[in-house]
Amino acid sequence: MIIRHFLKWIDGACVAQRCAAASALAHAYLQSDLSSDDRRATEAALTLLLEDTSPKVRAALSESLSLSRDAPLSLVTALAGEQVEISGFMLARSPLLSDMDMIDRVAMGDEAAQRLIAMRPQVSLVLSAAIAEVASPTACVDLLRNSTAQIAPMSLRRMAERLGAEPSVREALLRHENLPADSRHMLAVRIGEALAGMQIVTATMGKGRAERVARDTCIKVSLDIADRSAPQDHAALVEHLRERGDLTTALIIRTVAYGKIDFFGAILVALSDQPRSRVGAILTDGRDNALAALFRSAGLADATHRPLITALHAWRQVVKGKLVAGPWEISRKMLSTDSRFSPANGDLEALLRSIHLDAARENARDYAVAMLAA
Known part of the structure; x- marks a missing residue:
């Protein structure tokens, strides 16, 4: 009976009155202890409000229903498909919308809707993948800044490939710890x-x-x-x-000079096709001839072998606590081998000297900073 009177009254009500009535009816449906008949009638009245000519009324209805798991799913999905001024409440927070519902909205290309979805309290791996694939740069930044969003490494890669030229996206990606x-x-x-x-x-x-x-x-x-x-x-x-x-010789030489031996091992595994365990064992305890054979199988020029072996011996001593040294000392030892690159590979001595001077500058800078902090 009450719903019948409501439906008769609402035709003559102004927009503000209809907005208030839509919110009141939605709250009654969600919070009141209604009989099954009254609940059915209330849901029918709410459904009728979807046809209201004013978007303000539909927005009031969307806002009132958006946080509840007890809202009628038919109304939730209908309101989620509206213009963003109405659907935004649902897209931003409704727990009833499925990933597919939101992926469809992301694919439609509405940036405002994409941003609301990217900032939801819960964003799944699948939904993040869709945003990474087609969403606007701004929406991707919102996703990257959403600390509760689940983002797979492949989605981070996709954003980097697709939008890495966008400064805002690039900055957000570089700040993301899982990139x-x-x-x-x-x-x-x-x-x-x-x-x-x-x-x-x-x-x-x-x-x-x-x-x-x-x-x-x-x-x-x-x-x-x-x-x-x-x-x-x-x-x-x-x-x-x-x-x-x-993956140049200059990078490889600097890798060893700076003691990045684990990374050097990964390089050798890739270049030599040797098992990781074998490469690790040779780098840790291998004799010079075994090291040279490994370097040769990785395609490293013979001229680089002696400086690399010299550095590895020194880093082994550092690990065992028998030597206190850093990149500056190690690069000096490498430079003292007086080896040369072949002409095709450039000048090894110049490269080693450049690395040594870089390390010297870093040492001086660190010392100055330490003095200032004292």
């Missing part, structure tokens, strides 16, 4: 390439020097990423570097 090492490197390279290509940089430094600085920086960034990556991620990073052509 795979290979994607982190790709983004770092893009930053370096962008800087090297800036007109003001090339005008100041010259194109050749800018490109050389970018390459050197890329090598240092690669080592930093490897250092911060879990050992199980090294293989993917090595493969990424190899595909890009960045």
Whole structure:
């Protein structure tokens, strides 16, 4: 009876009255102890409100029903398909919407809807994958900043591939602790390439020097990423570097000079096709001839063998506590071997000297910082 009177009354009510009535009716449905007949009648009245000519009324209904698990599913899905001013309440927080419901909305390309979905309290791996694949850059940033969202490594990679040129997305990806090492490197390279290509940089430094600085920086960034990556991620990073052509002799020499032996092992596994256990055993305890054979199977130039072996012996002593040394001391030992690259591979002595000078500058900088902190 009450619902019948409500339906007669609402036709003549103004928008504000209809909005208040929609909210009151929704709360009665969700919170009152209604008989089955009254519940059915109330649901029918709520359904009729979906046809109200004013979007404000439908928005009031959406807001009132959006947080409840007891809301009629037919109303929830209908309201979720509306324009974002109405659907936003449902998209942002309804617990009744399925991943498929929201994936459909993401695929429609409405940025406002995508952003609301990306910021939901619960975002599944499947939904994150859909956002990573088709959503706007802004929605992807919202997803990356959502601490409760579940995002698979492959989705992070996809965002890096698709939107890595967008500064906001790139920054959010680099801040994400689960970004795979290979994607982190790709983004770092893009930053370096962008800087090297800036007109003001090339005008100041010259194109050749800018490109050389970018390459050197890329090598240092690669080592930093490897250092911060879990050992199980090294293989993917090595493969990424190899595909890009960045797995250079300069990178390998610097890797060993700086004591990144686990990463060096991953490089040798990839280049030599030797089992990880065998490579690890040779690097840990292998004699010089075994090390040289391993390097040769990995395609490393003979001229690099002696400096690499010298560095490995020194790092073994450091691990055993018999030597106190860092990259500056180790690179000096490597430089003292006085080996040379073949002409095709460049000048080994110049490379080792460059690494040694970099380490010296880092030592001086660290010492200055320590003095300031004292």
